[in-house]
Amino acid sequence: MSETVLSDSTSPARATAPVDERLAYRSVFQRLLIRPEIGALIGLVGIWVFFWATSVPFGTANAAASILDVAATLGIMAVAVSMLMIGGEFDLSTGAMTGAMGILIILLVKEVGDLGGAGLSLFIAIPISLAVALAIGFFNGWMVEKTLLPSFIVTLGTFFIVKGAKLGFSKLTVDQIQVGRIDEGAGYSFWRPIFAAEWDRTKHQYEYRDVIYTLGLIIGLMIIAVAVFELFFQRRGERRPTGALAFVIGLAGLYGGVAVLHLTDGYGGNLLASVMFGVFGLLAVVGLGYWRYEPVGDRGRLSLDGTVSRPLVLAVVLFALAIAVAMILDATNNESLFFPFTEQGLRATLFLFLIGGSMTLMLIAGIRARRLSITTKTLVNLVSAAMLGLLAFFVRSQSDSIKFRTEAFSVLLILATIVAVWSIAGVLFAERTAIDRAADRLGGRLFIIGSLLVVVAFLAKLLFTTTAEIDAGLASSKFSMRIIWFFGFTAVMVWVLGRTRFGSWTFAVGGNKEAARQVGVPAARTKTQLFMLTAGAAWLVGMLLAFRLNTIQASTGDGQEFEYIIAAVVGGTLLTGGYGTALGGALGAIIMAMAQLGIPYSRWNSDWRFMFLGAILLIAVVANRFIRNKAEALRR
């Protein structure tokens, strides 16, 4: 997201030709909304909340470790496959390649003998296996370029060859359909930590963890809030110091509110904290705005038309329905009713979907109301805030689970406060309507700093434990090295796609290969390199699997290639090429891992798993398209 902000601000063409519709100014939210991965991001949060609500252990660090463990190998491949799909090609051999590379490395290091391989050191075997992977990738690209056949067909052939070779070589060398014992290879102790180290959370106690978490989260979010202001509102020529003073007092008050929330445990404490959040948040926001930004000129009059009132009314109806569902269904009945649902599961699911629908409609109403007048928009948003607040107290009063009574209550109240404060800020200060390079730069940097702080806060919470938690008997949870490979690979690929010439070429050859070639893009080379990238990613996953499992089945990875493609599509990459992101593939993989593990976490029968996955896929694709259309429409 931070990159969005920067990429638009640093584009040199922007200021010179403002008449072009494509170069018209877009606000920070519009820029965010037209990102291809925004649908996946919303889906990620939605599905997390869904399973958090239906399953007791889903929100724990343990579950996070499991989900990321599953998502890592899937995600590395999904990111690479996303890039290839942006480049307009498919690779069906990716799944089988992961297992093949795992088998290859083991056969290379296995002892020479009756049942054995080449007996090489891992220091030699690892580069050799990488070279083999890249050669297969090169072959795929070369075949596609030379024969001009669809890559779907060519790589289907490669898929069968690789799959057959896995089985054939396994049986030829060890007479088994599995190949094992990489740990006998020379250099194993050096390479194992690189591919398969584990971080055991229970062995790392850090008593100040919660302090770091709370401070990092709050300061990070505040900096992000300031960044959003900077990016969204029109700077004024002359600053007002009184505003700055009010801003600082507001911040201090918010800090006090957090302290109250943390130090007290009860209804009164939460109420006091929320009042403090409201009052001091407002003070900080108004102070910040008064200090730096232009006041709004024309607020317009209150006016409602069908485009706004319809979603508004529907949202209220859904909201009432959700409340009714929660009141009628029994929260304690754990018997299966139909499908995989127990009565309480059904209650949670219906409630969440209805509330989710209601809030989405309120968001739509709010966006549409912007076109009518600022006053209307503010009123609609205040209604949203009121609904969120009401929801917070309803959840608190109706729920038996401690999770809902505390965490959900606080989050909802804070959300309500943010929406309310934001609507008030919107009625006081003027939106920016033109590009302001200095403001964009500052806002972008603040955004990055704030995001980093939030990330640090979450990392502290996930990676460390406290004595209190250990005393409460928490299960051990291990974060595996592959998660770092996953994040690192994703970060590098996001950079490659967004910042390098190769990235631009990828979009160009995927959009229109002939046109790209005619303007001088080396189309054949770019596509071949993309095939080598997916093969290289498969090699990486093969290493991660081999060092983790020690034994690889000949069937490993078969059929997974479609999961990679699904993850890429869920992440907002188009099947037709030329559009998509690397980050989206990673988010798609996390969504799929959550969906897959959420079902056993919720104690549902996994017979329904594929139905669920299919539904997520459809919803994701439809939502991506919907959001993109809405965002495009907003620009006009």
Place this chain on the structure above:
Amino acid sequence: MRRMRTVLAPVAALSLVLAACGGDDSSSDDAAPDTGEAVDEAVEVDDTDDGDAVEEAEVTTAGGGDLTIHMVTHSDDGPFWSVVKRGADAAAADLGIEVVWLGSNNDPETQVQMIEQAVSEGSAGIAASLPSPDQLVGPLTAAVDGGIPVITLNSGSNDYQAIGALTHVGQDEIIAGRGAGERFNELGATKILCGMQEQSNVALEERCEGLAETFDGEVIIDFVGLDADQTSQTNTIKAAMEADPDIDGFMGTGPVIAMSGLNAAQDIGRDAVVAGFDLTPELLDAIEAGDVAFTVDQQQYLQGYMPVLLLYLNVTNQNTLGGGLPILTGPGFVDPDNAGEVKSLSAQGTR
């Protein structure tokens, strides 16, 4: 001594394509998809997947007997079936007769042709696996009507009587599951997750159903992820265990998934009784170390040896065994007491 037979080339080529498109190397109809460490024997022919459209058959004979028995199975020549084949070869050697081994690599059409071929050659007896009754019952019935004694092995316990076979030699999955359930009772488990590595595979579901019949506590039967993705399999089992703190037992319906269950239980520090089906070297090691309680072994060596022996006795001496009931080769159990011995037998390729 070996002979090559060319089966109708287009059909065999088609069979290769179909087998390749099947998507799964281990037949879902194998009672045990993959088992055991197996040592290559000098006489064994390499696999048939080389695209030559040639099916290879192998004849084992010792002594000069003119009796020829055909063993026509859906074998994929994997480790499981190579143990069956060793059993058949050993019986042929012991009895001094000829056994023709015909593996169809999970392709019913090819298997039908192999059966018809055996009949036309005037086979003395046919031992056949029966994974897909729709295609195979017809030709086998025809063989019986033509006066050739037939015994089914491995799969076919529901249909062997319909075709008039002498008996069926194999493991009944329900009975194997029941045996495992009683073991779990002895080991003191109270709530078991019975995890399957394939969805809608009847054999695997029967293993879990049999377990639920005899086990005193509660059994949760669920598909927890394919062997092809062990990370996801392990984490799914972990999730199911974390969601239900009462689970103190895990039954995997295969050897790989049993190891996933063990890893999951160890990861979250759950003291659970873990058991599996069939053998792999890792599983045997884990049993020897005491981490896994036991595994259910269907002793497929017997599924190769016994049909040959019984057909021989029937042809030469008009004997029948089993009184029309199936002859069960399982469940045999491998637990810490005998894991060491089974390991060395498995290395020899007979377990």
